[in-house]
Amino acid sequence: MSYNGTVRCSICYREGHNKSGCPQVAEDYEQYKDLIANYNAAHPDKPDIEPDQHLSYGMRQRLGLNYRHMRAKDIIETKKQKNTTRQCTYCGEVGHNRRTCAALKVDIDLLVKASTAYNKRLAKAYELSGLYVGGLIQYKTEEYDYNKSEYVKENVVGVITDINLQSYNVMHWLTQDWQQHPSIKLQCSNGKTYLTRPNLPKNIKQHLFVGYAWDRSDYTLLSSKDTPVPPHVFDVKEHRKYIKDYLKDLTKGRVEYSKKRIAALIEGVL
Numbered sequence: 001m002s003y004n005g006t007v008r009c010s011i012c013y014r015e016g017h018n019k020s021g022c023p024q025v026a027e028d029y030e031q032y033k034d035l036i037a038n039y040n041a042a043h044p045d046k047p048d049i050e051p052d053q054h055l056s057y058g059m060r061q062r063l064g065l066n067y068r069h070m071r072a073k074d075i076i077e078t079k080k081q082k083n084t085t086r087q088c089t090y091c092g093e094v095g096h097n098r099r100t101c102a103a104l105k106v107d108i109d110l111l112v113k114a115s116t117a118y119n120k121r122l123a124k125a126y127e128l129s130g131l132y133v134g135g136l137i138q139y140k141t142e143e144y145d146y147n148k149s150e151y152v153k154e155n156v157v158g159v160i161t162d163i164n165l166q167s168y169n170v171m172h173w174l175t176q177d178w179q180q181h182p183s184i185k186l187q188c189s190n191g192k193t194y195l196t197r198p199n200l201p202k203n204i205k206q207h208l209f210v211g212y213a214w215d216r217s218d219y220t221l222l223s224s225k226d227t228p229v230p231p232h233v234f235d236v237k238e239h240r241k242y243i244k245d246y247l248k249d250l251t252k253g254r255v256e257y258s259k260k261r262i263a264a265l266i267e268g269v270l
Contacts, residue, residue, distance in 0.1 A: 011071075020079045028072035035063050052077060091252045104247065107255045110262060111243050112236060115170040117266045118208070122165055123231035125204045130224040131184065135160045138220040139186055139194060157222070158188035165232040168210060171246045173265075174258055178209050186219075 006015045011022045019025060033051050039062070040048045049055070051073070055063070060070065087094045091103040098104060126132075138155050145152045162185035172179050182195035199217035200210060247255075255262075 025072045028068045032069040114262045118170040119231040126229045132225040134225040136223040140218045156188040158186035
């Protein structure tokens with residue numbers, strides 16, 4: 001690596017590659033194999049010499065091999081050995097790593113599709129629950145009253161001013177991790193702003209893993225608007241990066257285990 005961050009080859013001293021990807025090394029290795037093939041053809045009465053076998057100094061002399069040929073052999077065989085013993089931490093197969101794993105790329109593509117379907121399904125769940133921006137609800141508060149030195153419960157009327165669907169993601173759904181954070185913003189009659197969780201139908205929230213994991217609600221819907229909540233539209237490039245980063249702690253087996261759920265989500269069965 002040169003001072004400016006560019007890879008420089010230690011064989012030909014050119015930039016843009018290292019010795020394992022050097023064209024000069026590849027050319028020298030082809031000459032190495034050709035010299036062995038020519039020797040084998042000229043001596044049919046003797047056992048064939050294999051390119052990867054150990055060669056004595058005398059045999060190298062008879063074959064016409066020089067330092068560059070032997071250097072190329074060592075570099076290529078070391079590279080092959082690394083590729084053979086390397087095991088991918090995602091799919092478990094040998095010959096590649098996670099960075100070049102084709103199975104990982106396929107699963108990321110699948111999860112991007114699932115994420116789009118999940119966002120649409122989530123927006124529809126809010127719609128079925130009557131939760132829209134501008135909707136009117138009665139909200140149960142419990143705040144400490146310093147004058148009374150106790151907590152006081154109160155029902156206030158509030159307007160839904162924002163619904164944050166962006167805070168949910170398909171990866172938590174994949175691992176069946178309940179997303180119980182507040183996503184509904186309220187402006188209430190007492191002049192205060194609150195955040196609350198959605199109270200979705202039981203059969204829906206058990207599929208989406210959103211809201212309370214149990215039957216509970218701290219609000220009552222009074223009136224609703226007829227403007228649906230649009231699903232969150234994410235930047236595909238950034239979302240792919242997020243999914244890839246999230247999968248660092250998972251293996252292909254975890255995604256494979258959920259393939260039927262993912263397919264059902266994409267097809268709109270859930």
